[in-house]
Amino acid sequence: MDSLTIFKRFTELKIIPVVTIERSLYSLELADALIEAGLPCAEITLRTNDAFTAIDKIACNRKEVLLGAGTVLKVDQVKEAIDMGAGFIVTPGFNQKVVEYCINNSITVIPGTSNPTDIGMALDYDLTLVKFFPAENYGGASTLRAMSAPYPMMRFIPTGGINIGNMMDYLALSSVIAIGGSWMVEKGLVNCGNFREITRLTKEAVNLVKG
Ligand code: 3PG
Numbered sequence: 001m002d003s004l005t006i007f008k009r010f011t012e013l014k015i016i017p018v019v020t021i022e023r024s025l026y027s028l029e030l031a032d033a034l035i036e037a038g039l040p041c042a043e044i045t046l047r048t049n050d051a052f053t054a055i056d057k058i059a060c061n062r063k064e065v066l067l068g069a070g071t072v073l074k075v076d077q078v079k080e081a082i083d084m085g086a087g088f089i090v091t092p093g094f095n096q097k098v099v100e101y102c103i104n105n106s107i108t109v110i111p112g113t114s115n116p117t118d119i120g121m122a123l124d125y126d127l128t129l130v131k132f133f134p135a136e137n138y139g140g141a142s143t144l145r146a147m148s149a150p151y152p153m154m155r156f157i158p159t160g161g162i163n164i165g166n167m168m169d170y171l172a173l174s175s176v177i178a179i180g181g182s183w184m185v186e187k188g189l190v191n192c193g194n195f196r197e198i199t200r201l202t203k204e205a206v207n208l209v210k211g
Pocket of ligand 1: 162
């Protein structure tokens with residue numbers, strides 16, 4: 001899927017569940033819980049040994065899920081995530097090596113930014129969609145509103161500390177196309193296989209977005 005199609009899907013879905021999965025055994029149940037809630041999308045963080053297997057399983061068996069890899073820190077991780085079937089790459093900070101590799105290989109990358117310098121670097125690479133991370137710690141929606149003002153061409157996916165209570169503050173900003181968060185797929189819920197609760201929390205977020 002090309003970057004424009006992926007960005008369009010983000011704009012439609014408006015929420016990217018950020019999942020840290022410790023047991024890839026649960027990958028398909030997790031994907032099904034999100035699909036059932038009406039949010040066929042997941043960013044699997046590369047913070048666990050099972051992350052690549054989870055990406056592989058979901059990519060092979062649940063093709064309707066818009067699937068990406070998050071917490072990508074190294075070029076080798078990009079290669080493996082893409083081999084396993086990730087459709088996009090998310091980085092916590094602006095990692096030039098990862099960004100350059102992705103651009104040179106036509107891989108969709110959403111680099112992390114937290115200040116105007118990072119945004120300027122993204123623009124240098126003609127990237128106009130970035131993550132704002134960690135959003136709440138860096139001042140939340142009001143900081144993003146002020147920081148994005150000089151950059152009308154930029155679009156953001158704020159992530160970090162976002163939950164059902166503050167997500168709409170971010171989505172109210174015209175520069176925000178979607179938010180990312182782990183609250184509906186919190187590690188404890190995934191680890192103990194509480195997919196019913198994951199579906200409930202995800203549906204709650206989807207319904208709020210739908211108004
Ligand atoms: C990320 O990697 O984007 C964050 O860990 C997600 O942030 P959250 O857990 O605060 O939602």
